[in-house]
Amino acid sequence: MDTPLDMKSSGMKNKRPTLQDVADLVGVTKMTVSRYLRNPDQVSPPLQTKIGEALDHLGYIPNRAPDILSKSKSHAIGVLVPSLTNQVFAEVIRGIESVLEPAGYQTMLAHYGYSKEAEEKRIAALLSYNVDGLIISESYHTERVRKMLSVAGIPVIEIMDSVSPAIEQAIGIDNQAAAYAMTECMIQKGHRKIVYFAARMDQRTLQRIRGYQTAMHDNGLTEMCLSTDSASSFTLGEQFMKEALAKQPDTDGIFCTNDDLAIGALYACQKAGIKIPEEMGIAGFHGHNIARVMVPLLATVITPREEMGRLAAEHLLSRLQGNPVSQKIINLPFQIEPGESI
Amino acid sequence: MDTPLDMKSSGMKNKRPTLQDVADLVGVTKMTVSRYLRNPDQVSPPLQTKIGEALDHLGYIPNRAPDILSKSKSHAIGVLVPSLTNQVFAEVIRGIESVLEPAGYQTMLAHYGYSKEAEEKRIAALLSYNVDGLIISESYHTERVRKMLSVAGIPVIEIMDSVSPAIEQAIGIDNQAAAYAMTECMIQKGHRKIVYFAARMDQRTLQRIRGYQTAMHDNGLTEMCLSTDSASSFTLGEQFMKEALAKQPDTDGIFCTNDDLAIGALYACQKAGIKIPEEMGIAGFHGHNIARVMVPLLATVITPREEMGRLAAEHLLSRLQGNPVSQKIINLPFQIEPGESI
DNA sequence: TATGATAATGTTACAGGTAACAATTCATGG
DNA sequence: CCATGAATTGTTACCTGTAACATTATCATA
Incomplete structure (x- = not known):
């Protein structure tokens, strides 16, 4: 019973x-x-x-569904990054969450693998869940994306890049200036035939290339660039290294668009018995954690990734509380770390 | 006008x-x-x-709000991982999304920094958004978490670990067996005084320690373990290395609970002029990408992280289509890669 | 032209929480 | 013992898309 x-x-x-x-x-x-x-x-x-x-x-x-429906407030923030496997974005996300979580906001993470088409779909998806705000990490957007963002009427913050015109508010670093500074530093250390390794030709990489080119030009040196549209990896760095030496045997410096490529190139040199930095200077970008412990210490551009995320989240919260955009473009400082590899 | x-x-x-x-x-x-x-x-x-x-x-x-409200179907899947900065989880997530995205599901990512309390909050948050299913990566849960999951009535899949009793369905590797196998391999290569480096004492690490201990014991060797509750990092690997040598100067092998520690330990040896693998064998766990290119190649346990994510997502989708749990525990193979460091 | 079938569009109700307002209870002082 | 107001609880309506059912338009055929 x-x-x-x-x-x-x-x-x-x-x-x-x-x-x-x-x-x-x-x-x-x-x-x-x-x-x-x-x-x-x-x-x-x-x-x-x-x-x-x-x-x-x-x-x-x-x-939360009824609340979202009746008040269009989800207490969720959409965060759109190109890649999750890239350590750089993982750290940015950690910065973002360190602010959003205590404030009672849930982050909805999405990534689009550097594809404009996927970016559109992902933004539409995030908006369809009524996110209260958006943090995105590209500087160029399709017309449809811009329209969606404008119609959605929620605060949007762009991160990573402080140069491209912001939709509403951008927080990032000046990639071109950073690349210029690192190139200058390599030249000062005596490197002359410096080759640039680039993968994933997004806006940030293009700006870094421009910085490198300008610095080379300003010093009367000849530039050379190896690039691909595919993803960067340690292995790609090794391949590029071999390619560079084949094309230009007297290459004496490598500046890579990120640390993954640089580390790959560095190991390729070690395997080939090329002395670093005497015979070959190698520099990376973004300060991968491993770059700070490896032997030799990798020269790299250290960027405030976690702080960038924190700041983006803080400004977003401020705007959600009704405050206006305080500063359209926020330019964060970078730091040239010469390490032992240039 | x-x-x-x-x-x-x-x-x-x-x-x-x-x-x-x-x-x-x-x-x-x-x-x-x-x-x-x-x-x-x-x-x-x-x-x-x-x-x-x-x-x-x-x-x-x-x-989506009205639909979520009336049909309790959000077309979103909650994914809960302990950490985003850990490359291992980034790859698992990539595997998950490679299946969910084409199927029209949005992933809602959350992380809890290895804290039980945060895990509870995060699961509640995900459920409050009416996720249709959940992929979580811990094997022990508080009573409240179990209750929430049971009440929510959505399919739940646990990943990373194939040994602990599954709530409904678990997909992972046998951490203990993997650690046993690697320890055996190190012993075979001639290492005797092998020390285990552990950080972040979660279930998976505890199982690996057990595998190491059993293997040492089975071979009549003495075990020694350095551990901490804090997060693992390259720097921590360096510290542990110094500590191990101080405590036991004739240490001739290091087995680390992950590659980050191992890489840190390896560089510490290089800086101290200790020859690898002649004077010191070093092994890691999980096959960090860099381990596959570095000099010397790091000995590590290669795990099918991306496939684990893919499988988890596929099984979840299958259950969302109404199919029953086909296999309660799915044990994925691992691979011992001796590299050049042991 | 009437009839029935089909295509195209409209109407109503519903999901679950909460704001706004309404009603009820209860204690207190005159 | 009733008026008054505060404290407590109840009622109604709303948010937006869609299932289910209802209605209207269209068209071919007897």
Whole structure:
């Protein structure tokens, strides 16, 4: 005569409990339960106990859907990065979450693998979930993306790049200036035939190339660039190294668009018995953690990735609180770390 | 006499357009527009054109909120990992998304920094957004987490670990067996005084330690373990190396719970002039990409991270289509890569 | 031209929480 | 013992897209 032990075994739908279910159990309306959840003191002490027990017993889980529907406020922030495997973005994300999480916001992460088409789809998806704000990391967008963002009417912050014209607000570094500075540094150290290794030709890489080219030109040196559209990797750095030596045997310096390529190139030299930095100077970009411990220490451009994420989140929160854009473009400092490899 | 150029400048609320707005513009009911969006052929050709134009003109963005509310289907999958900066999880996530994205599912990523408390909060947050399924990467859960998951009534898949009892379904590797195999391999290569470096004492690390201990014991060797609760890093590997040599100067092997520690330890040896592998064998775990190119090549346990993510997503999709759990525990193979460092 | 079938469009109700307002209870002082 | 107001609880409406059903338009055929 017993009822089934639980709903699962009874073949019922086992739907997750709603406020109504809790209210029915206690014998009040769901409004009362709602009040309890938002501020327990709004209901009488005896009900507080009963409602608390009922919530616990049923295992009530809050449901944001109604709120999102009625107030168009999801308390979720969309974060769009090109890649998750790239350590750089992982650190930016950590910075973002370190601010959003304590503020009660959920981050909705999406990535688009550097494809404009995917970016469009991902932004549409994030907007369809009614995110309250967006942090994106590209500087060029299709017309449709711009329209979507404008229509959505939510604050948008672009990160990584402080040079391209911002939609509303951009926080990043000046990639061209950083690349210029590193190239200058390599030249000062005596390198002359410096080749640039580039992968994934996005805006940031193009700007770095421009910085490198300008520095070479300003010093009366000849530039040479090896590039590909595919993803960068340690192995690609090795390949490029071999290619550079084949094309220009007297190459004495390599500046890479990121540390992955640089590390690959460095190991390729070690395997080939090329002395670093005497015979070949190698520099990277972005300060991969490993660059700071390896032997020899890799020359690299150190960028404030985590702080960039933090700042982006802070400015976004500020705008969600109704404040206007305080500063359209925020340019963060970078640092040239010569290491031991140039 | 002109109307303002756009709504922004008119001080209006600039709310994002709804189906009703589109319908009003065309002169039909929103139901007709809804039909057009789901299957254009359901409306007459002239209306198809007009609705298409209106949608475009207003920049309509679909809104999932009503659907989530009425059907409790969000087409979002929650993915919970301990850390995003850890490359291992980035690759798992890539595997997951490679399956979910083409299937029309949005991933909602959350991480909890190895804290049980944060895990609870994160799972509650994901459930409050009505995710249709969950992929989580811990094997031990608080009672409250178990209750939430049971009440939510959505498919849950645990990844990383194939040994702990699965809530519903687990996909991972046998960490203990893998650590045993690598320890055996080190012993075979002649190392005797092998020390284990562990950070972040989660279940997986504990199982690896057990594998190491068993292998040492089975070979009549003495075990020694350096561990900390804090996060692993290259620098920590360096510190541990110094500590191990101080405590046990005749240490001739290091087995690390991950490649980050191993790489740090390896460079520490290089800086101290200790020859690898002659004087010191070093092995890692998980096959960090860099381990596959560095000099010397790092001995490591190669795990199918991306495939693990793919499989988890595929099984989740299958269950979302109503299929039952086909296999409660799926044990993926690992591979011992001796490299040149042991 | 009437009839029935089919295509095209409209109407209504619903999902679950909460703002806004309404109603009820209860204690207190006159 | 009732008026008054504060404290507590209830009622109604709303947010947006769509399933389910209802209605109207269109057209071929008897």
